[in-house]
Amino acid sequence: MQHRIFILLLTLVTFASATLGAQTEEAGVPASTNIPGREYPRILPDKRVKFRIHAPEAESLQIDLMKKYDMQQDTGGYWTVTTEPVVEGFHYYSLIADGIPLMDPNSQTFYGMGRMASGIDIPDTDMDYYQPHHVPHGQIRSVNYHSDITQAWRRAYVYTPPGYDNNTDTRYPVLYLQHGGGEDETGWPNQGKADLILDNLIASGEAEPMIVVMDRGYATDPDREVDPNAGFMGGNVFSEVLVEEIIPMVDSTFRTIPDREHRAMAGLSMGGFQTFQTTMTNLDKFAYVGGFSGAAFVRDGNLTEMYDGVWADADAFNDRVKVMYVSIGTDEPERMYQGVNAFHGMLEDAGIDHVYYESPGTGHEWQTWRRSLRQFASLLFE
């Protein structure tokens, strides 16, 4: 008598491993953002990307990666397309099937564009700083906490630096690090590789060991009426949640140094705007400020009236704020580039000390923000 236990288990495992078996003679390498074992999309030596999808029943398929590419039906029901060379760094992309922007089943998924999306990471000549190396590694911790303001459970990702668990007498400074619009708290851990960037900077002595808190930039108070004229961030009470709930939660949960000289905030795009909105009205709580591809929303060019006149007295401001950092990619959309560059000019005209960085050749994307984090983190808590 033979007991053939787990026949269906066998089927599942075979199914899983079948995806690992497809070896090809093709040039290039599978993207690091693929599901492990998937051969496509492949990044060719000249940074063109070849996509391949099995879809014998499809009428037409497209890949939307910076621009739309029509796929061509191959033999055996495979659809393929090779793109133009793609700029280095991480890009969201879509598979368009039946006219709907969807996810490529070959790709891992990332929260961006207001939904889960496919992503592809094109190698950069300077990418060592966000690769895993044989150095001490920190951890990213998922922390559930209840927010009374939003009347909801929320999740923060918290990077603790190497040695945090062993050096139990050591307290650490904290960087609050925000994602952009259409993204969420998974952005910096996944797309941004914040943990690897910090691990490597700390190992080389370029950054101080620090805690990094990556929370969700969306927050609404269900009891509060939203003024319909409040503008594009109307109803978003994240600044309030951060100052009144998240910072106290972090200070009581982790071994922080809970004062302004050891607290920084930075964010990208929408998160950069939130950073300025939060820090400039709470300078008793923050001494370091970073806006990556997004900073203050200066109306009428009148810097000195912003945020209750925080920039009216440049000397006082420069004395108070240890580092203010503003960055932009040179290939961002013109209005974004002009906006941040103009803000930089206004700061300079007003005598406000700040570090300004332009990321060469990158757009409103994660490669600009990885580079910005690398720089900004190295300036903190010295």
Next chain:
Amino acid sequence: MQHRIFILLLTLVTFASATLGAQTEEAGVPASTNIPGREYPRILPDKRVKFRIHAPEAESLQIDLMKKYDMQQDTGGYWTVTTEPVVEGFHYYSLIADGIPLMDPNSQTFYGMGRMASGIDIPDTDMDYYQPHHVPHGQIRSVNYHSDITQAWRRAYVYTPPGYDNNTDTRYPVLYLQHGGGEDETGWPNQGKADLILDNLIASGEAEPMIVVMDRGYATDPDREVDPNAGFMGGNVFSEVLVEEIIPMVDSTFRTIPDREHRAMAGLSMGGFQTFQTTMTNLDKFAYVGGFSGAAFVRDGNLTEMYDGVWADADAFNDRVKVMYVSIGTDEPERMYQGVNAFHGMLEDAGIDHVYYESPGTGHEWQTWRRSLRQFASLLFE
């Protein structure tokens, strides 16, 4: 002069918040597994599920949730379908567009079926044990480590119980908890809600505070030839990686009690097989064993010859192993149910102490495994 900084930022934020605005008068509630703010899929009071996708250009669309349902085109380019009542618990599902099983853009994504997949969680009458409550919460930590055997960087998720950071003199027992075939180390944290189950069990005193390690059940040694006759787990060296690399890494990184009386292993489906394969040949390292919808792969019904005869001397085995736990859902595919049930019968015939549990009304899915973890965790380290 007016500086309209961040026009495109505005566009992004508007795009993100547009998804939050769609209020409907429809019955039911948005699934908890939806992208926040998405109204569909909606779970109706009788557990039918209504899906809705905007796809004005589509020719035909289907939802594949346990079975395939044709969607119908509504006015304004919306496609909808309402399923039959769906059994409680978490299910993977697909949106079929252009004939390809893809992900519903309304859903969060989960690694299952060997790729990222959509998921829907149908409320259960008994679901309090995996909901967040006002009790102390543990953390799930993402730990990067290098594996010399596989010559690769790997990631473990490690649950640390409430109080871990404060009780720095306390050491904890460890449960190694594995996912199934086609899933990965994200399964237990995301689909399984392992952290919430443990938080609630620990808060009520039903389980001892413990560390839970959730690693990736796939591991290959690039230098090793795989015997083509080695069977369905041929070439998978996970047991070796666990015993030689993961356990030492965990014992040196966390405050564990590093002996067999304080070490358990359990897994579901393929992970249950791996659990028995690992623990039965390493009883000097494990005292607690759990197989959820998957356990030993008994050839020829000859229990006593398995694993170097570990079950030949029932008294010795019963003395050595504190808890052996075997479970199955009553609605699993017949051969799976029969396989595990037969294994249970063989253990009984051989006088091998074990706990056997049948999850009523659930299949080869996460609801069976959440219930199993709840039971198994409460039996550990007493």
